[in-house]
Amino acid sequence: MNKVKVAVIGPGNIGSDLMYKILRSQNLEMALMTGVIESEGIRRAQGLGIPTSIEGIEAVLAEDDIRIVFDATGAKPHLRHAPLLKAAGKIAIDLTPAAVGPYVVPCVNLEKVKAEPNLNMVTCGGQATVPIAYAISRVAGARYAEIVSCIASKSAGPGTRQNIDEFTQTTAKALEVVAGAQKGKAIIILNPAEPPIMMTNTVYVQVEEMDEQTIRASVAEMVREIQTYVPGYQLRVPPLIDGDKVTTIIQVEGAGDFLPKYSGNLDIITSASVATAEKLARQMLSEEEMSA
Amino acid sequence: MSTGSFVHIVDTTLRDGSHAVSHEFTAAQVTAIAGGLDDAGVEYIEISHGDGLAGSSYNYGWSTTSEEELLKAASKVIKKGKLTVLLLPGIGTVDDLKMAAGCGAKVVRVATHVTEADIGEQHIGIAKKMGLMAVGFLMMCHMVPPEKVVEQAKLFESYGADYINVADSAGAMLPEDVKARVGAVVEAVKVPVGFHAHNNLTLATANSLVAVEVGATFLDAVCRGLGAGGGNTQIEALVGVLDKAGYQTGVDFYNVMDVAEKLVEPIMHRPQVVRNAPFMLGYAGVYSSFLLHTYRAAEKFQLDPRDILVELGRRRMVGGQEDMIVDVAYQLAQA
Numbered sequence: 001m002n003k004v005k006v007a008v009i010g011p012g013n014i015g016s017d018l019m020y021k022i023l024r025s026q027n028l029e030m031a032l033m034t035g036v037i038e039s040e041g042i043r044r045a046q047g048l049g050i051p052t053s054i055e056g057i058e059a060v061l062a063e064d065d066i067r068i069v070f071d072a073t074g075a076k077p078h079l080r081h082a083p084l085l086k087a088a089g090k091i092a093i094d095l096t097p098a099a100v101g102p103y104v105v106p107c108v109n110l111e112k113v114k115a116e117p118n119l120n121m122v123t124c125g126g127q128a129t130v131p132i133a134y135a136i137s138r139v140a141g142a143r144y145a146e147i148v149s150c151i152a153s154k155s156a157g158p159g160t161r162q163n164i165d166e167f168t169q170t171t172a173k174a175l176e177v178v179a180g181a182q183k184g185k186a187i188i189i190l191n192p193a194e195p196p197i198m199m200t201n202t203v204y205v206q207v208e209e210m211d212e213q214t215i216r217a218s219v220a221e222m223v224r225e226i227q228t229y230v231p232g233y234q235l236r237v238p239p240l241i242d243g244d245k246v247t248t249i250i251q252v253e254g255a256g257d258f259l260p261k262y263s264g265n266l267d268i269i270t271s272a273s274v275a276t277a278e279k280l281a282r283q284m285l286s287e288e289e290m291s292a
Numbered sequence: 293m294s295t296g297s298f299v300h301i302v303d304t305t306l307r308d309g310s311h312a313v314s315h316e317f318t319a320a321q322v323t324a325i326a327g328g329l330d331d332a333g334v335e336y337i338e339i340s341h342g343d344g345l346a347g348s349s350y351n352y353g354w355s356t357t358s359e360e361e362l363l364k365a366a367s368k369v370i371k372k373g374k375l376t377v378l379l380l381p382g383i384g385t386v387d388d389l390k391m392a393a394g395c396g397a398k399v400v401r402v403a404t405h406v407t408e409a410d411i412g413e414q415h416i417g418i419a420k421k422m423g424l425m426a427v428g429f430l431m432m433c434h435m436v437p438p439e440k441v442v443e444q445a446k447l448f449e450s451y452g453a454d455y456i457n458v459a460d461s462a463g464a465m466l467p468e469d470v471k472a473r474v475g476a477v478v479e480a481v482k483v484p485v486g487f488h489a490h491n492n493l494t495l496a497t498a499n500s501l502v503a504v505e506v507g508a509t510f511l512d513a514v515c516r517g518l519g520a521g522g523g524n525t526q527i528e529a530l531v532g533v534l535d536k537a538g539y540q541t542g543v544d545f546y547n548v549m550d551v552a553e554k555l556v557e558p559i560m561h562r563p564q565v566v567r568n569a570p571f572m573l574g575y576a577g578v579y580s581s582f583l584l585h586t587y588r589a590a591e592k593f594q595l596d597p598r599d600i601l602v603e604l605g606r607r608r609m610v611g612g613q614e615d616m617i618v619d620v621a622y623q624l625a626q627a
Contacts, residue, residue: 146349146350146351148351148612148613148614148615150613150615150616153407153408156411158410161408161410161411161413162410162413162414163414164381164382164411164414165381165385165386165387165414167382168382168383168385169385169387185349187349187351187382187383187612188382189382189610189611189612189613190382190405190408190411190610191405191608191609191610191613192405192407192408192610193607193608193610197607200615200616200619202351202615202616202618202619204350204351206350236619236622236623237618237619237622240618240622242592245350247350247615247618249615249618249619249622
């Protein structure tokens, strides 16, 4: 089967985890890992026989047949990369907080935004909780959605720590824009317990119309859909009803590709990114088949 | 004993006490209590949702009156003291801090779990730029050894914190634990050090006294002990005890007793008694504000609240994880 060539910018933990997931993909070819200095991540990619570069974005722009680019750098570099990638006709999948393009949560709104040249992956908490809030809002309406994400301290990198407000604000906004809640709120907690805890997420939704059976069925269906790209995504507490409040608790265990299993928070954002790219790639390939 | 030395009192009745009244303080109550505390000479008067700015939520309980309204009410009556707010990064944001400063807040205490000070760097830095006094507040200090508390206190100091507050958020410390942790931080940092006690093991006043004996110069306290779990150090008792021990606080003993008895006691939902469950918080090392949420979950799932608390302690849950009370209750009920 034909594959679409992709590149990863930023060979850190996230970039390396992306690389392992792309290597398993049926539709994506890991054509380039690029950074700005010689690093462990670059050497790791070389060890797997993947072309590498330390020329950053320039190396990506030099390759015409790279069509999808994962940016796992930071907000500032991505603001510089985004227009360059767009001008070169490459689709950017943005794992940084830059949010140049619309938010995408693949099991919720990819169909709506798939024509965009730049897709932002929200936050780890957003990838874990927006689908549940959406599953409830699509059948019962959501006046308000509130989420609490708890992640292992070891799994929260310096980027998250230095700007934790960015997590709460972006996730809250995605609950509104993507999940369809009239108002969103997000809370993040870091827990340093040893052995590290799995990521847990609680989703509270104030619904417009309470129908327990329908809500439970909608959530169960959504959980199955997420499990197609995040096998360790599990319902801990199925929707509990209390007046017009629905409480759902889910747990995310990582696949353990490159990051440890407790880093479900990172796994879900890399998995969602790769799932997004795979859908786009399948579409590109089928369009080419038809025009061929 | 450092006879004659000064201890700064931070009253947190209208913040930690917010838990004990399920976040139902009204503007009229805040006006009366904050005004009374200011008259009595209390230097710092903290007002926020119990879980800090923007804590009003499903997870922590809804405030019946917005923080903005309460802060504005307090600001009008606080003349000598400093209006203080609490902010937990991950819950409240810089936007909430700006709102509070706009309402007259002069001090922000930035609270993180004892191992996570770096998530507060941004907020301390911005608070300082805004001209606020900024405090690094380390929660759940009983969970780690003194060296770890020191490491994190130094981080807060490096971000520009004006003092470091060591908090026994689970009311789990024995006097020797306080002595080791507060003493070590006093030795390690150049800024002043404070202590925040909970009375879950009925040691709040004793532990506060131990903290000043090893060099703390800021103490948190509340009228009638009104606070999360077993409550906090009772301010009127603390002022009397410190006076008896030869410390100055600048707080008028009779006046603060009157605020407690005439203004706070009548609005309490229940006497601040250390019943079985609050005692278990201290015994199991569980965050004090979990108490009322645990009672509710125990009722809903027909469980003994003590079983829920012990399991939360075993799972090493930290402050803010109120959602896990339902998780634990649900899992126990399935067993």
